[in-house]
Amino acid sequence: MSLLVLLDYAAVLVFALTGALVASRAQLDIVGFAFLAGLTGLGGGTLRDTLLNRTPIWIADQTYLAVVTGAAVLVFFTAHLLESRMRAILWLDALALGGAVAAGAGVAQGLGQPVGVVLVMGIATGCAGGLARDVVANELPLVLKQGELYVTCALAGSLAGVLATRAGASPALSAGLVALVTIGLRAGSLTLGWRxxxxxxxPPRQ
Amino acid sequence: MSLLVLLDYAAVLVFALTGALVASRAQLDIVGFAFLAGLTGLGGGTLRDTLLNRTPIWIADQTYLAVVTGAAVLVFFTAHLLESRMRAILWLDALALGGAVAAGAGVAQGLGQPVGVVLVMGIATGCAGGLARDVVANELPLVLKQGELYVTCALAGSLAGVLATRAGASPALSAGLVALVTIGLRAGSLTLGWRxxxxxxxPPRQ
Amino acid sequence: MSLLVLLDYAAVLVFALTGALVASRAQLDIVGFAFLAGLTGLGGGTLRDTLLNRTPIWIADQTYLAVVTGAAVLVFFTAHLLESRMRAILWLDALALGGAVAAGAGVAQGLGQPVGVVLVMGIATGCAGGLARDVVANELPLVLKQGELYVTCALAGSLAGVLATRAGASPALSAGLVALVTIGLRAGSLTLGWRxxxxxxxPPRQ
Structure with a gap:
């Protein structure tokens, strides 16, 4: 399994965990957990594949559906063990963001898309699942939280991947770098207040 | 006209009625009624068709546009006759859910999709229109209402259809069964508190 | 460059300005400005192209990405010069609506779509970007504002274009008429209270 595919699975799994954790905050039943886990885990990749006119990942490969369902079940029975679900959501979301941006930018690069499209695909794949989760569950979207880096991390990560590829890096090395830069910036923003x-x-008047 | 197509039209019509009733609660004008009726009635099928790379139903067959417009006009002139619009929305939504899940699962089965994809298509087709209606109109999404079965009904209905087909049922019989199971579970949840x-x-802290 | 393409660029640019202005009300950073500018500027055209199974405009032509980014930068450094950002958003949105409806209806007509589909594409292309902007930024959607014409302007504009084309008008003349009718109605609603x-x-009970 290539690093790109691995990062994609990992991002889907970890985003699904955040969706299920949001479901636990909304006190839903286990099917509600699976619904939000699927929306969050698969939303970004589905948007990417629709825009690039590819078959959505989870239609081409049903393993993804098993992954998000498993994540939902796991969280349903273990979320009470966490000291702070909000902290878990923030940090898992940061990890998933890195993997999803790498998968999005990597797929677009593999298709030979120009730089601008690669950057947008990195951002869209990384941010769409979490955004859908937050809008549907009526939480404040992480994407728009004031004074934190979020879309910026996705943009910087995608850009690092483009530059690495130009410098001759292999797709796997590029993808790893995208994930590292994205997660590193997000972690710096969460812990050290980078912004x-x-x-x-x-401020607005009304 | 096959039962599957009939269920699809019925679901579009009845979902459109719920969209128009939500528009009446928001006191919109008649074009606003048609907008929400169309979004609700056609949202689920459009998502299904986009994901399966088919032409959206209402582009292939304009009758659907006439159906949602007619539903909007009907509600605009008769909604004041209802004793409780909220009750009407809940029950019409339950009926529409059954038809839409049957249409979504049926189309996916007809394309020979594997079980997981059939279940997701049943859920997505059934839930997307109502979810879009509630998010846009800023109402609490029925999909996420605590202590009620909703996505579960769509999942159980789709599963019943898959099992019936495996047991040799015709597409029409399967589709009817999907609708019955979905609506029956939802009705049981609304009247008897099944959950x-x-x-x-x-509960969440913040 | 044909009038249709010009209207499309203009609509993307002006919608992007409104997205960036909403970002300034939410006090985001410059990447947040670009995110909301892109979502607003490109949302409608992307929906249209996805539904019509075309490659999204900004994948086919990266100039669009430069346009929305430029709009975001411009607003980030000049928004404080505006006396009322809310007024600017309303009026720029009205102009962008006209251009986007013309582009949406024009593309559908160019593909030989039937009347109903042309009208829906005009409405969807015109309204989707602003709706996404308002839902994501948690502002009251302009589309659903009570006692104002909005979707109605898009519908009337698209209809004018269909009738002009039937009467023998060139695509450019039709597109210009669509924009004029849409913007004129919206301006009348904003200044003279047309509704x-x-x-x-x-009113709703709950």
Whole structure:
């Protein structure tokens, strides 16, 4: 199994765990856990594949459905062991983001897409699942949380992958680098408060 | 007209009625009624067709557009006759869910998709229209309502269809069974409080 | 460059400005500006192209990505010069709506789609970007604002285009007419209070 495929499975699994944890905060039943786990785990890849006119990953390979279902069952029976579900969601989401951005950018590079499209596919694949999770469950989207790096991590990771490929790196090395840069930036933002200057001249009036 | 096509039209019509009723709660004009009716009635089938790389039903056959528009006009002029619009939305949604799940699972089975994909297509086709309606209109999504069966009904219905087909049932018989099981479970949940155990160890903190 | 393509670029640019302005109200960083600018500017066209099974505009032509990024940068550094960002969002959104409806209806007409599909594509292309912007940023969707014409403008504009084409108008003339009718109606609604009767018999109970 190539590193790219492995990162894709890992991202689906870990995003599914975050979806199930959000379901536990909403006190849903086990099918609700599986629903949010599937939406979160498979949302990004499905968007990527639809945009690139490919068959969605989970239609081509049913293993993905087993993975998200397994993640839902696991969380349903173990979430109470966590000290803080919110912290677990944040950190698992950071890991999953790295894998998903790598898978998204890697697939687009493999298809020979130009740089701009590779960057957007990295961002879209990385962010869509978590965004769908948060919108449906009516939580504040992580993507738009003020004063934290999120989309920026996906953008920087994808860019690192493009540059590495240009410098002659193999697809596997590039994908690993994308994941590392994305996760590293996100971790720095969560622990050390790394951020970009936000637009602050005036808060909205209404 | 086959039973499958009939169930599809019925689901589109009845989901469109629920969309228009939500529009009446939001006090929109008649075009707003048609917009929400179309989004709700056609959302699930459009998602299914996009994922399966088929032309969306309403592009292939414009009758669907006439159906949702008619539903919007009907509700605009008669919604005040209902004693409780919320009850009407709940029950019409249950009926539409049954038809849409049958249509989604049936189409996937007709394409020879494997079991997992059939189940997901039943769920996605059944739930997407109502979910889009509730997210856009900012109502609490029925899909995620605590202590009620919803996605579970779609899953059980789709599963019944798969088993019936394996046992030799015709597509029409399977589709009818899917609708019956889905609607029956949802009705039992609405009237008798049928439910699965929900995750309850701890409510969320924040 | 044909008028249709020009209207498409203009709509993407101006919708992107509204997305960036919403980002400034949410006090995001510059990558957040670009994210909301891209979602708003490209959302409608991407939906249209996915439904019509075409390659999304920004994959076929990367200029679009440069346009939305440029809009985000421009707004990040100049939004504080505006007296009212909310007014700017409303009016830019009206202009973008006109261009996007023209582009959506025009593409569908160019593909020889029947009338119903042309109208829906005009509405979907015009409304999807702004709707995604408002749902993700948790603002009240303009599409559903009570007592204002919005979807109605898109419908009337698309209809004008269909009638003009039937009367022998060139694609460019039709597209111009679509934009004019859409923007004119929306402007009349914003300044003179033009509206359709809303459903008012009873407000919702819950």
């Amino acid at each position: 970009l200057p936000v637009y602050r001249p005036r | 699965l155990p929900v995750y309850r160890p701890r | 359709l009767p809303v459903y008012r018999p009873r």
